[in-house]
Structure formats: C-alpha cells, structure tokens
Amino acid sequence: MKFNVLKEDSLTSARLGRLATTHGIVDTPAFMPVGTSGSVKGVTPEEVRHSGAQIILGNTFHLYLRPGSKLIASLGGLHKFTGWDGPILTDSGGYQVFSLAKLRKITGNGVIFQSPIDGSEHIFTPEMVIEIQETIGSDIIVCLDECIPFPATYEYTKESTDMTLQWAERSKKAIKRYDSGLFCVVQGGFFKDLREYCANELVNTGFDGYAIGGLSVGESKDMMYSVLDQTVPMLPADRPRYLMGVGLPENIIEGVIRGIDMFDCVVPTRHGRRGYLFTQSGHIIIKNAGYKDDESPVEDGCDCYTCSKYSRAYLRHLFMSGEILGLRLNTIHNLHYFGRLMNAIRGAIEEGRISQFRERFYSIRKEGDRC
Amino acid sequence: MKFNVLKEDSLTSARLGRLATTHGIVDTPAFMPVGTSGSVKGVTPEEVRHSGAQIILGNTFHLYLRPGSKLIASLGGLHKFTGWDGPILTDSGGYQVFSLAKLRKITGNGVIFQSPIDGSEHIFTPEMVIEIQETIGSDIIVCLDECIPFPATYEYTKESTDMTLQWAERSKKAIKRYDSGLFCVVQGGFFKDLREYCANELVNTGFDGYAIGGLSVGESKDMMYSVLDQTVPMLPADRPRYLMGVGLPENIIEGVIRGIDMFDCVVPTRHGRRGYLFTQSGHIIIKNAGYKDDESPVEDGCDCYTCSKYSRAYLRHLFMSGEILGLRLNTIHNLHYFGRLMNAIRGAIEEGRISQFRERFYSIRKEGDRC
Numbered sequence: 222m223k224f225n226v227l228k229e230d231s232l233t234s235a236r237l238g239r240l241a242t243t244h245g246i247v248d249t250p251a252f253m254p255v256g257t258s259g260s261v262k263g264v265t266p267e268e269v270r271h272s273g274a275q276i277i278l279g280n281t282f283h284l285y286l287r288p289g290s291k292l293i294a295s296l297g298g299l300h301k302f303t304g305w306d307g308p309i310l311t312d313s314g315g316y317q318v319f320s321l322a323k324l325r326k327i328t329g330n331g332v333i334f335q336s337p338i339d340g341s342e343h344i345f346t347p348e349m350v351i352e353i354q355e356t357i358g359s360d361i362i363v364c365l366d367e368c369i370p371f372p373a374t375y376e377y378t379k380e381s382t383d384m385t386l387q388w389a390e391r392s393k394k395a396i397k398r399y400d401s402g403l404f405c406v407v408q409g410g411f412f413k414d415l416r417e418y419c420a421n422e423l424v425n426t427g428f429d430g431y432a433i434g435g436l437s438v439g440e441s442k443d444m445m446y447s448v449l450d451q452t453v454p455m456l457p458a459d460r461p462r463y464l465m466g467v468g469l470p471e472n473i474i475e476g477v478i479r480g481i482d483m484f485d486c487v488v489p490t491r492h493g494r495r496g497y498l499f500t501q502s503g504h505i506i507i508k509n510a511g512y513k514d515d516e517s518p519v520e521d522g523c524d525c526y527t528c529s530k531y532s533r534a535y536l537r538h539l540f541m542s543g544e545i546l547g548l549r550l551n552t553i554h555n556l557h558y559f560g561r562l563m564n565a566i567r568g569a570i571e572e573g574r575i576s577q578f579r580e581r582f583y584s585i586r587k588e589g590d591r592c
Numbered sequence: 593m594k595f596n597v598l599k600e601d602s603l604t605s606a607r608l609g610r611l612a613t614t615h616g617i618v619d620t621p622a623f624m625p626v627g628t629s630g631s632v633k634g635v636t637p638e639e640v641r642h643s644g645a646q647i648i649l650g651n652t653f654h655l656y657l658r659p660g661s662k663l664i665a666s667l668g669g670l671h672k673f674t675g676w677d678g679p680i681l682t683d684s685g686g687y688q689v690f691s692l693a694k695l696r697k698i699t700g701n702g703v704i705f706q707s708p709i710d711g712s713e714h715i716f717t718p719e720m721v722i723e724i725q726e727t728i729g730s731d732i733i734v735c736l737d738e739c740i741p742f743p744a745t746y747e748y749t750k751e752s753t754d755m756t757l758q759w760a761e762r763s764k765k766a767i768k769r770y771d772s773g774l775f776c777v778v779q780g781g782f783f784k785d786l787r788e789y790c791a792n793e794l795v796n797t798g799f800d801g802y803a804i805g806g807l808s809v810g811e812s813k814d815m816m817y818s819v820l821d822q823t824v825p826m827l828p829a830d831r832p833r834y835l836m837g838v839g840l841p842e843n844i845i846e847g848v849i850r851g852i853d854m855f856d857c858v859v860p861t862r863h864g865r866r867g868y869l870f871t872q873s874g875h876i877i878i879k880n881a882g883y884k885d886d887e888s889p890v891e892d893g894c895d896c897y898t899c900s901k902y903s904r905a906y907l908r909h910l911f912m913s914g915e916i917l918g919l920r921l922n923t924i925h926n927l928h929y930f931g932r933l934m935n936a937i938r939g940a941i942e943e944g945r946i947s948q949f950r951e952r953f954y955s956i957r958k959e960g961d962r963c
Contacts, residue, residue, distance in 0.1 A: 258913045542629045
C-alpha cells in the first residue's frame with residue numbers, strides 16, 4: 222500500500238492524496254460505503270462504483286461469524302465472493318464486539334464474546350483478528366482495539382488505551398501478508414493527554430495508516446472536532462488518517478478541514494432505507510405527505526439513477542407501500558450524494574478553495590438542518 | 593390494440609402471435625411479471641425488460657387504494673409514474689377484493705369491501721373498475737369479475753357466473769377510451785356446462801381478448817388442464833387468450849399447448865424472494881447447506897446478471913444474512929428463467945417443434961420436481 226499527499230491546503234489542514242492498493246487507487250479525502258456482511262445493503266458493486274466510491278468497508282466481526290473467513294478464502298476471497306473488485310478496508314471488529322455481542326469478557330489476551338447469531342462463544346485476540354482479515358484478503362487491515370464507551374472515567378480510559386496500544390504492537394508482529402496496509406487505531410477517549418499519549422506511542426511503533434477511533438459515540442460535535450484538533454497534528458503527514466464511523470456530511474467537511482483523509486459510515490445506506498434522503502439544501506423525509514404529488518426528483522441536478530428517472534411522489538409511494546425497490550433507489554441517491562460531496566471536496570482542495578466550499582456548504586442548507 | 597396470429601402449430605393448439613398496444617409490441621405466448629403496487633418487487637423497469645418481459649401486470653385493487661388512481665393520473669399515468677414504458681395490463685381487482693379485503697358484500701351492482709390498509713370502505717362497480725383502469729392509463733383493461741372460491745356448489749357457481757356476465761356487458765358499455773384493449777374473464781368454475789355457457793355469452797358480446805379466470809385456486813393440475821381443454825376451443829381464434837394467475841413453468845407449457853397466449857404470476861418474484869430459484873433441471877432452495885461452498889452460478893449457461901457474476905454460495909450467504917440484495921439477485925434470475933422459457937417456447941412453435949420441446953422440458957428435470 223502506498224500513500225502520496227498531492228496537495229496541502231494553505232489555510233486549513235485539508236489535503237488531497239492518493240492511496241494505491243493491490244485492488245486499485247483511492248483518491249482522498251475518500252468516503253467508504255459500508256458493506257457489513259459482504260454487501261453494501263441493497264445495491265450492487267456496479268451501483269456502488271457508479272456513485273463515485275472507490276473503496277468499501279467490510280465488517281470483520283460480521284464476516285467472521287457469517288459466512289466465516291475460511292469459507293470466504295476457499296471461495297477466492299472477499300473480492301471474488303462479493304463481486305466488488307476495488308479496494309476493501311476491513312475494520313477490526315472491536316466496535317461490533319463491544320456494541321453487538323453479548324457476555325463479553327476482556328482480558329489482556331483478547332476479548333471473549335457470544336455470537337448474536339447463534340449464541341456460540343468466540344474469542345478475538347489481536348493475532349486472530351489480523352489472521353481473519355488476511356484470510357479474507359482485505360486490502361487495508363485494522364488492529365483490534367477497544368472502542369471506549371462514552372462517557373468513561375479517566376482510569377478506565379487509561380487502562381483501555383494501554384490495552385489498545387499493546388494489541389497494536391502485537392498486531393504489527395502478527396502480520397504475515399505484505400500486500401495489505403495495516404492501520405492502528407488511536408484511542409484515548411476525551412482526555413487530551415491520553416489521546417496524545419496514544420498517538421505518540423502508535424507513531425513510534427509505526428503503521429501504514431492511522432485510524433481515529435472512539436468518536437461519534439454520543440459526544441457533541443464540538444467534542445469530536447476538538448479531539449481531531451488535538452490528535453491529527455500528532456500523526457505523520459505521509460500516512461493516511463481515517464476517522465472511523467463518521468459521518469454526516471458536515472462531520473466529513475469538518476474532518477477534511479482538520480486533515481482527515483478517509484471516512485466510513487452507514488449513514489447513506491441506513492438513512493436511505495429509512496427514507497432519509499440527502500440533498501445540498503438539506504435532508505428530505507420521503508414519507509412526508511408533502512411529497513405525495515411532488516413530480517420533482519429528490520434533488521435537482523443530481524445525475525444518479527434515482528433522480529434521473531423517478532419522482533419524489535413515486536419514492537414516497539414505494540416507501541409507504543413497503544416496496545423493496547424504494548430501499549434501493551433511496552440508497553442509490555444517498556451514495557451518489559456522498560460520492561458527489563467527496564468529489565466536490567477534492568476539487569475544492571485542488572483549487573485551493575476548501576474554506577469557501579465549507580462556507581457555501583453551510584450557507585445553502587435550510588436553516589437548522591443538521592444533516 | 594391489435595392481435596395477429598403468426599403461426600399455428602399443426603399437432604397442438606399452440607400458436608405464435610403478436611399483440612400491438614399503444615406502448616409497444618408483445619410477442620406471444622407471453623409471460624407478464626406482476627408489478628402489484630407499481631413496482632415489480634425488487635427490480636427496476638430496465639431489469640424487467642432485460643429479462644425478456646415485454647409487458648407487465650399492475651393490480652388495480654392495490655393501485656386504487658394506494659397511491660390512488662387520480663394521483664397516478666395527475667402524475668402522468670402509471671407508465672410515467674413507475675418508469676415502465678412498455679405495455680401494462682391491469683387486472684380487474686376482483687381477485688384481490690375476494691382474497692385480500694374484509695367485510696365484503698356482493699350485490700348485483702358491485703362489491704363493497706374494506707381496505708386492508710386502513711379499514712376504509714370502498715365499492716367496486718364494473719363501471720368504476722373500468723374508469724380506474726382508464727384513469728391510470730392501462731393498455732389492457734380487464735372487466736370486473738368474481739373469482740369463484742374452490743370448491744363451490746353448482747348453484748353458487750351458476751349465480752356468480754351470471755353476475756360476472758352481467759358485469760362484463762356493463763364493462764363494455766362503460767369504456768370511454770379506445771386506445772386500450774378490453775378483456776373479459778371466463779368464469780364458470782369446474783362445471784363444463786357453465787364454462788361453455790360463460791364462454792359463449794362472452795364471445796357473443798365480443799371483447800378484444802379473453803381471460804380465463806378461477807384457475808390455480810387449489811384444484812389439481814389435471815382439473816386446470818381439463819378446463820382449458822374445454823374452454824379454449826370456444827374462444828375466437830383471432831383474439832388473445834390469457835390464463836390468469838398461472839403459473840409454474842409446467843403450467844405455462846401445458847397452457848401454451850392448449851392455445852393460451854398470455855400468462856401472469858407472482859411465482860418468479862415471490863419465489864425468488866423466498867430463495868426458490870428456477871433452473872431447467874428443476875428448482876433450487878438456496879438456503880440449503882449444500883450450497884454453502886458452491887462456486888457455480890444458479891444455472892450454468894444462464895446469461896442473467898446474477899448468474900454471470902455471483903455464486904450459489906454468495907446467494908446463500910445473502911439469504912441467510914437477510915441481505916436485501918439477495919432478494920433482488922434471486923428475482924433477477926427467476927425473471928430471466930421465465931423470459932428464456934417464453935423465448936424458447938416461441939422459438940419452438942415457430943419451428944414446429946413445441947411437442948418435442950415439451951417432452952424435453954420434462955425429461956431434463958430432476959425426477960419429482962414440480963416446478
């Protein structure tokens with residue numbers, strides 16, 4: 222994996238980059254749609270690519286439990302299995318173990334958890350998590366970490382961060398394949414000194430990329446941005462920085478301004494399935510009665526399949542009727558919205574006008590819209 | 593609407609035809625995928641067309657209740673609203689009133705029913721049902737009828753058939769648009785004389801096409817074929833014959849042999865969503881553990897998107913994981929199976945070998961497969 226910074230903004234920390242992986246190029250800043258269980262929910266790989274996405278995220282936790290990493294390997298790996306031939310980043314599974322699994326027990330060695338599918342008991346150690354990701358053929362592998370709950374005490378946060386650091390060291394030693402990149406995760410909660418401590422230690426060990434974890438867990442956006450302000454400057458300039466699980470369009474722009482190169486979030490897909498559609502001027506709740514006879518597309522000027530062919534009235538009808546085509550058409554639009562947003566962000570950095578872009582982003586939105 | 597018989601088989605009643613509608617040509621024998629609520633469930637109009645289907649069916653009952661025929665008209669009609677620009681046949685709603693609605697009351701004038709969506713009370717008269725179908729812009733309109741329950745007494749069947757006949761006469765008089773075709777429905781249950789009586793009366797009145805209703809309601813396939821053997825010869829040779837709600841591939845072949853030109857059924861779409869996939873050698877239940885590591889496509893030689901890109905193992909995984917992409921990929925394959933079947937049937941009639949085609953259809957199937 223190779224990463225090059227192509228341009229740095231003069232007024233902000235935003236930067237334009239290019240990440241080269243075994244399965245192709247990713248222009249950064251990049252947004253990764255989430256393909257939890259081997260499918261970006263509701264859409265085909267071609268539809269994902271057409272939205273402008275160049276890389277997707279797969280959930281190690283889900284894929285390990287079903288269909289299983291060995292089965293995926295025996296079927297030619299995750300790319301062949303799912304039909305997505307571009308780059309794939311797999312997360313560490315840490316977040317899911319702590320949010321979705323039951324009866325967990327954390328030891329220095331790893332974490333014991335119960336499958337939410339069948340109740341069977343499993344253990345994730347840092348070494349196993351690397352092996353799973355290598356087995357399925359991920360392009361970018363993430364070290365096991367604990368996503369610290371919010372709020373948490375200083376003591377809990379310190380202890381957990383130390384464990385994440387030890388796990389990161391063990392992860393680096395466990396790597397057997399050299400065609401993937403290895404990302405560590407900066408934890409440290411909402412304590413400045415612990416974030417700094419964690420970032421320093423990880424940088425000393427040295428990784429191909431640096432994820433920032435433990436954000437978007439219930440804190441205010443000011444708290445999130447403050448952690449970025451503290452943490453990003455401590456990370457090496459020549460390595461990609463990935464803000465995990467974030468987020469809404471405005472979080473992405475604020476992240477970019479603060480030097481983030483990569484993002485992932487279920488927002489475009491999950492919100493789409495719930496009828497929450499993104500537009501430049503704010504969001505649309507498609508079930509609202511006002512769209513009943515609205516002949517206009519979700520967003521004027523959007524070139525996605527959904528906007529080029531269907532009216533808000535039809536999308537509302539599909540949603541009200543529980544038609545699965547509606548989930549798909551909504552998802553396609555939202556993915557395109559995110560694809561266009563990232564493209565516009567890259568163009569703005571290229572042309573040295575990301576600050577103006579940010580200003581305009583806020584100015585054309587309906588007042589009070591938080592999307 | 594115009595219909596031409598292009599070729600008649602010498603050994604069977606099978607025939608090749610062409611139906612010309614305002615929205616395009618339909619080669620017969622034809623299968624119509626069902627777009628219940630303005631969407632063939634899970635797929636786009638382009639995917640429907642790519643499967644080989646040239647005409648789809650819309651359910652008057654569903655569309656009348658939601659989003660409503662006037663709303664559809666105000667949005668430019670059903671074609672524009674749904675994005676399907678080919679021919680659409682709408683059914684009479686009779687079947688749904690009798691199978692899905694509550695608290696119904698049948699009078700000579702029409703039928704009173706309660707909406708399954710919100711409990712509101714509605715009435716369908718023959719005139720209203722024509723008006724609804726004309727309002728939404730259907731290419732082929734079907735007269736209101738009663739789909740007689742199975743089993744039913746002779747007396748019930750006689751009375752109901754008389755009502756259907758009166759409704760058909762009233763329907764013909766109610767027609768205001770002359771760019772659509774009007775089909776009546778032959779009822780008469782499983783009584784030979786009542787089927788003959790009904791067919792004769794309808795032919796005397798004269799319609800653009802003749803649907804055969806009240807089949808696939810729980811009777812044996814021999815009973816179904818026997819009704820076709822009796823009824824089809826009574827219908828005018830120069831008008832299309834449509835076997836409503838049928839059916840499985842073998843029902844279609846047996847229908848074609850008996851002179852049927854058009855079919856519709858939810859089988860490819862509904863079975864697809866349930867993981868029941870059609871192949872020439874029989875059906876596949878995709879959730880079966882045997883497909884867990886099966887790298888082959890659903891059907892070797894199938895050129896559908898699903899078979900050209902995905903393994904049975906992946907489809908099984910999507911099904912087991914409840915991924916909506918699985919519903920769609922399964923539906924695409926099944927629609928293609930039906931599209932290829934109809935194409936092969938038309939080719940066999942063209943080349944005078946439909947009897948051999950039928951023999952081969954049975955001979956290459958796994959023993960005991962009823963699909």
